[in-house]
Amino acid sequence: MSTSKPSPDAGLLAEAKRIAQQFDLSPDDIARAADYCLGQVRNGLEHHGATQIPSFVTKIPNGSERGIFLAVDLGGTHCRVCSVDLHGDSTYTLIQTKHVIPRALKVNASHKPLFAFVADKIADFLSQHPEADVESVEGKVLHRDDYRKLGFTFSFTYESHSLSSGTMLQWDKGWDIADALGRDPCEMLQKAIDDLELPVLVSAMTSDSVGTLMARAYTSPWSSSTLVGAVFGTGTNAAYVERLENVRKLHAHDGCRTRRPGDLMVMNTEWGAWIDDDNTIVPITPYDTQLDLASANPTRQILEKLTSGMYLGELARLAALELYRTQRFDMVVQDGSPLYVDEGVDSSFLSVMAEDGDESLTESRRHIAEVLGAQGVSVHDALALRLISTAVVRRAARLAGVATAAIVLQSGRLDAIDPACKGTESVYREQELTERRTSWSWAPSSVWTAVRRAFKYVFCCFAADDSDAAPPSQNGPRRADGCDTIDIGIEGSLFEFHPTFEKEMRRALQQVPGIGLDGERRIKIGLAKDGSSLGAALVAQSVQ
Secondary structure, eight states, rough: OOOOOOOOOHHHHHHHHHHTTTTOHHHHHHHHHHHHHHHHHHHHHOOOOOSSOOOOOOOOOOSSOOOEEEEEEESSSSSEEEEEESSSSSSSSEEEEEEEEEEHHHHEEEEEHHHHHHHHHHHHHHHHHHHGGHHHHHHHOOOGGEEEEEEEEOOSSSEEETTTEEEEEEEOOTTGGGGGTTTTTHHHHHHHHHHTTOEEEEEEEEEEEHHHHHHHHOOOSBSSSSEEEEEEEESSSEEEEGGGOGGGGTTSSGGGGTTTTTOEEEEEOGGGTTTTTTTTTSSOOOOHHHHHHHSSSSTSSSHHHHSSOOOOOOHHHHHHHHHHTOOOOEEOOOTTTTGGGTSSSSHHHHHHHOOOOOOOHHHHHHHEEEEEEEEEEOOOHHHHHHHHHHHHHHHHHHHHHHHHHHHHHTTTSSSSOOGTTTTOOBBBOOOTTTTOOTTTTOOSHHHHHHHHHHHHHOOOOOOOOOOOOOOOOOOOOOOOOOOOEEEEESSSSSHHHOOTTTHHHHHHHHHTTHHHHHHHHHHEEEEEETTTHHHHHHHHHHHH
């Protein structure tokens, strides 16, 4: 009697499942990580450090704010220069230019080339959009108080001393400009602006997450106050609204000695570093260790490396490379393929794999062939790579849910559950706030999608790298939401474009003791459109 041998395809998928399982988080893992993160939140309110940084933003927008403000958003990949016209009815008009930051400016011995680059882009913007400049009167000398106010979103770790001053603490996202450490980012930018004699005053500095919180609070259609603003894009971070009385490390600060009950402080969590001190909190794979050791900041920003778009493509590449070396694939990948190149696979690859619902995985196979330079990609090859990419994103999203859960628990807003809320449906991303954006770099999953995106690219986004003028936002009156809901705004391509990210976030929230199914249903999550740009303008508005 003969026994049949397992097919090569079965061996491939079994090995892919083995690798994918290393990224799994059990309910116990999620509960333990959430409890640890909650401890980090509370410890950071007591002690100064690189997390739980007070932003000195103490006023949350309600949609009535007005005025024209400039904003600069300096992120991990791009620099955006914008003018924002706040209409006072939760709507706004945004004009922006977007510029790729050269690698030579991100890793440099001096900070001056970077900030000179930003100042040059501000000058270019004002020359192209004179309506954003201050009105000059012949014969009148402009004083600093007359300058156009600019809000500066600085997406790296710094300690705030006030709304318009801070100290640079550390770089991440692959950046390394040593002589900027210990300096004030506002001063560095203002000096570069003054060198060009521009009538612009850097009046406020904020993180990308604080900006996202402010933007969501201004535009939210709900009457409930926004609790969290989070970013899941190139990097990750979150800000939330804390009671000032709980920020004990500020009690001796001059501006906080006269605090009153009900006073607030927006906290910049810098949660990417929450688990740096204990690598046993969540299971760490060999691919995580390999990525961390090759990074610009080994042993730091570990949570960010497990959850943000800058790293997920590389984690999937490392895992796929190990699988490919087992020689079980049908496809053939030549030397020089991005599969063999550090950071050769972008995180958008994971979204394409997740979006393909065709049984033959036609789009996935085409994309694998295109991105990896592979030949003869079979359905089983695509299935194996999808198992890995799904596992990488699932863990990232669940850790995002864990970190969010810690803030929700700290807020105490779930302490009193309205019985009427039990059994209601989860409130997924608010479609009435903004349509899900498309991006040319995210591959289409069908011919019709390709046509649609091509149309939008040609007719709507032709000048995206030079000028992107957004029409006025369109929000209706705010609505009563009942059920003591918790409103969360999120910005970033990973959250916006990956089809299962929010679902997996919510699954983690459900598994956290103290939240569960009933608590998760009370959480509204909405896309915070233009979070960093609009948010920076709102912070600048708050200091008038």
